[in-house]
Amino acid sequence: MDPLSVLREYTMRGELESIRQVGDEFHFGDECRFPCNMDTAYRSKQGSLYTLDSLVFFVKNTHMKHTDYMQQARALKLQTVTFIDRKALLDYLEGRVQNTDAIELLAPTAVASVALPPHLHHLDAPSEDDVEEYRPDDPSFIPSKRGRLDDGIVDLGGSIAGISEYEPMEMDASHMISFIKERERPIRDRNTILLCHNKDFHEILTMLTKRDEEKRKAEDLKEAENRHQSNGRYGSVDDKRFWKGDTEPKDTFGLKGKPDLSRSSHAHHPISQSLPISSTPRSGALGDTGQKGAKIEGIPIILVPNAAQTLLNMYNAKEFLQDGVYVMPDVKNKKPEVLYFYRKMGREKPVKYEVRDKTTALSPKDWDRVLAAFVLGKEWQFKDWPFKDHAETFNRIMGIYLRFEDDSIDQAKTVKQWNVKIISLSKHKRHQDRTAVLQFWDALELFVHGRRLNIVF
Template structure:
């Protein structure tokens, strides 16, 4: 199947989320894979054929205003769809129209002595004259020697399996393996958490002994308090918000590895590995072994927050778009970043244009390398340092 038809098929079925970029190619579930820069059969009014990465980026962002879409394309360094081509392209990919003048599928001519390809016919292409005779052996004297039946057959072939689907084992369920691994990780985190609590309790006992059991130390446990908007004091675990869009570097999928372990794992890699999307993730600063640190909830659905939940929001990773803050209980982004610390993650070699908007906001820009993963830890520490500094300032 050609890239344009595959994209139209997945769009009509509502399975755009199954189109994932891996390296320099797009994987369409387990069905197809095409190079990102492969030319499609849709020709722009300017004369050029649109590439697959241009069409995938457009159909996933066609709801944006044209100016916002252009900015998004420039940020990703992907050629954009022109304004006159937007509507007919959307109509075709969504199945509203069956064809358009801009579409130019390559034509494959089949000679008269070859039967038409029929999916339900196991013989596929069979020469009419002689099933296993002269036609199979080679062209007859009066036939055109330039006819290449093998090439024509391959032109009509449709891939049924790829290198990934071949690895699928029927009647084998690896879900139990995944669950066992998850349980071990949860147990490890529980043990580490208990060890930190035990260490904190031991320090408290030591301080009591040094103080003679009385005087200036209050051993009564108190709930952790956090200063929130409006100068009020609220109880509970503080909340960090991340965008739900995949265009940003930090999402609900990879925020835990980044903040806890100092390792950046691209979201598409996590999704391709079968990671389920959580509603909420708990993160702790693991870099400090000598003291107990607070835990934070990470969420990516601001619309699901209750009024009292907003009292606990202390930080947000921004996408760089105003619409990210639609329906937030604040007047504008100025008020937001006066009450909540903002972070914008970017690759260090991205263009200046990609951070042009956020440079006008009161947010902290954190840069990481595309390839040097050993530098991720420093970036994660910078986020923690900025966040803890902000929390200390708000608590006074």
């Protein structure tokens, strides 16, 4: 007997008041009872099975706000139903859906107790031997004290669901297979197979990220050396064109030592036309993005939107950027003015970061420390920013637009016109959050290296 099916039946009939707790057991009317901490067949998207006491408390308190429900459940030390499981679980228990992938067929770990009629309380449950020796066609059969009941064989959790009275199981193989298939439930699907409980692939991700970083640094160093050699050998484009030819100047005279009038326009030696060769790069030879500026002192800053209806704000930025886990923002908590966290992904030593959502208090030196900004796609977010347009803004600061992968693409039309990186999150697959955070850190490294920013990030 499945406690989840019994709870669903009582919920659909509106008889939740008949479920009462007696000691360590839940009594479902006078029909059956189960241990309170018994695992049910409903698996959370986070991987764990919900216990019976957690589901009973949840279904009896669906009228409460989710935050109030979680506070009371934690106070009672019960397992809480997550927000992402709430709707699907309630639809199943109230009968709006017949089945769901979250249900797994489990081997019976506990035996449900079945209430016997009052006149049979002195009898014990029948054993397998008693059931086998029962002969309904024999009127002279006298049951032992562990024998049959007037209402049929009692279901103790090991019998076949749907058979309330004794029936001879005489059927051919095809009927038996059909009978079994009708009662099959999926134990695993493609999502649960990919879940690795108590496994952490953070070390592998760190190793791959570190290898890519070392490869990128080596390429940048090689490119810088080639640029230095190129600018040290050729003082200008004319010098470079000259040195690519013969190392000796060409003879500008005719065969008999007379000036060649056909080359009168090139009578001057190429060396006299070129600028002096410089052994060091000249000012501005690398362009604005190639000059290495002065070291930026202070903690790097990341800006988030100052809004409650957004995926990332001051309420959940630390969990996402530091721990790689996305949680829904709880706006009931007090919002901090400044938030600090430590970046550990891809770093041997943690690097401290600062998160802000108000830009009015930022000084020009503070704006030098701003490396990235999560954008909403609304113009009011850039009201007090010291840049003339979006092109200058996202040339100085890396822009990120965070969205759910199932959201309409129309919401990102405005953002696609800007130079920002779009990162998609899954609404339900929380194990994919770390991948999204790694995309953000990889993009930030490319941004900082590309602009030669002298800051510890």
